[in-house]
Amino acid sequence: MKLIARQTYIEHIIRYLGKGVMIALTGQRRVGKSYVLRQLAVTIREMFPDANIVYINKEKKKFADIRNDTDLSAYLADKFSENADNYLLIDEVQEIDGFENTLRSLNSDDECQIIVTGSNAKMLSSELSTYLSGRYIDIHIQSLSYREFLHFHNLEDTAESLDSYLSYGGLPHLYRLGLENEDIVWEYIQNIYNTIVLKDVIQREGLRNVTLFENLMTFISDNTGQLVSATSLSKYLKAHRVDLTPMSAINYLKAATNAYIVNKVSRYDIHGKRLLESNDKYYFEDLGLRNLLVGSNRSGDIEKVMENAVYLHLKNLGYNVRIGTLPSGEIDFVAEKGGKTIYMQVAYLLTDNNTILREFGNLLKIPDNYPKYVVSMDPIIKPKDYHGITHLSLRQCLMCESF
Numbered sequence: 001m002k003l004i005a006r007q008t009y010i011e012h013i014i015r016y017l018g019k020g021v022m023i024a025l026t027g028q029r030r031v032g033k034s035y036v037l038r039q040l041a042v043t044i045r046e047m048f049p050d051a052n053i054v055y056i057n058k059e060k061k062k063f064a065d066i067r068n069d070t071d072l073s074a075y076l077a078d079k080f081s082e083n084a085d086n087y088l089l090i091d092e093v094q095e096i097d098g099f100e101n102t103l104r105s106l107n108s109d110d111e112c113q114i115i116v117t118g119s120n121a122k123m124l125s126s127e128l129s130t131y132l133s134g135r136y137i138d139i140h141i142q143s144l145s146y147r148e149f150l151h152f153h154n155l156e157d158t159a160e161s162l163d164s165y166l167s168y169g170g171l172p173h174l175y176r177l178g179l180e181n182e183d184i185v186w187e188y189i190q191n192i193y194n195t196i197v198l199k200d201v202i203q204r205e206g207l208r209n210v211t212l213f214e215n216l217m218t219f220i221s222d223n224t225g226q227l228v229s230a231t232s233l234s235k236y237l238k239a240h241r242v243d244l245t246p247m248s249a250i251n252y253l254k255a256a257t258n259a260y261i262v263n264k265v266s267r268y269d270i271h272g273k274r275l276l277e278s279n280d281k282y283y284f285e286d287l288g289l290r291n292l293l294v295g296s297n298r299s300g301d302i303e304k305v306m307e308n309a310v311y312l313h314l315k316n317l318g319y320n321v322r323i324g325t326l327p328s329g330e331i332d333f334v335a336e337k338g339g340k341t342i343y344m345q346v347a348y349l350l351t352d353n354n355t356i357l358r359e360f361g362n363l364l365k366i367p368d369n370y371p372k373y374v375v376s377m378d379p380i381i382k383p384k385d386y387h388g389i390t391h392l393s394l395r396q397c398l399m400c401e402s403f
Helices: 007-014 033-047 069-076 099-108 121-131 146-152 159-168 182-205 210-222 230-239 246-258 287-294 302-316 353-364 394-399
Strands: 022-026 052-057 086-091 113-118 136-140 262-269 274-284 320-326 329-337 340-346 372-376 389-393
Touching: 007 022, 007 033, 007 136, 022 033, 022 121, 033 052, 033 086, 033 113, 052 069, 069 099, 099 113, 146 159, 146 394, 159 287, 159 302, 159 394, 182 210, 182 246, 182 287, 210 230, 210 246, 210 274, 210 287, 230 246, 246 262, 262 302, 274 287, 274 302, 274 320, 287 302, 302 320, 302 329, 302 340, 302 394, 329 353, 340 353, 353 372, 353 389, 372 394, 389 394
Parallel strands: 022 113, 022 136, 052 086, 086 113, 262 320, 340 372, 372 389
Antiparallel strands: 262 274, 320 329, 329 340
8 A cells, every 4th residue: 555645744753763762653543643654664764774663553453462571572572683673562551560660660771762652642642751761752643634634535626625625524435435425434433433442441441331421522522612510510410410520421421532532731821821721622633533422413513613724733843832812801712832922713605894893803902913813714805814813714724735
């Protein structure tokens, strides 16, 4: 199978090779971590022809006997060369119990450059931060961006292509299935969701009430971009006659974030310049998974999908994203990278002056000169500039490589 390069990730990883840090590629199952790892192996071979690459894929039967750190150490005992640069690549490292013990030893002895992938944030962050504090870097792999989606599916940037992306999301394997048969697409996405719930929620997190978890995921999908609090969860649970405390429900949501199904986004007081500790928002890691959970209930759905798409794009560009709060209003996204901040509002259509005043007006209340944007689905962008605020179509926004 021909590999389609996800070059941005490869270039990011290469910057850390040989710097004495372990590299962890994290993200939801089937977003392409294994794909990037295989590309990286090819790139290392091209850059360093004499390199010794040890590749372990825990989803392959040939590595089934590597169950714990003792097995891993025994397997690696004779795999490294004294006369070459050694690279250890392990796919789905969380499947090896106690993996951190072996990796810590290898890393401390500087025996090899270690790159691993993993699909559970809780386990990877706790184990790696405990045993490799300051000596590992976490690179988050997302599903395909809109630009990557066009490249993978050999599409032009059109309204129809955008509609496909917003509907099906960016799971990389879809390019092999094709988008022509919706039944196949949704069956594949359903299968991926089932696998995530089984392996990364039930088995890893120990949650037993699968029906409750899936009900909560449906709630979050239907409330994408809405404030979620213990109170709103309590109302939802009572309406469904579920006997569970709101805090227990919050723990179920933590399991979903640990499995990279959703991202929790905190609120930020723009005037007070501080993070707020309650009423977060949740956005899905992949639009296809989100739409699968919503099902046929798509009333008023486009704004939620748009907002989720813009969030994913900002994350893909490397921004730290938060929700902005003002004394009288809210900013959809406050995004910071390298000391630079941008503000972004997302609206479906700017159909009248009242809508224009509302969407641009909140941005005008921010007393600084950082760039500000309004993103909409308007086919003709008017106004293009409103008192210094840039108006972009969603397609323009998702095609931007920087802001």
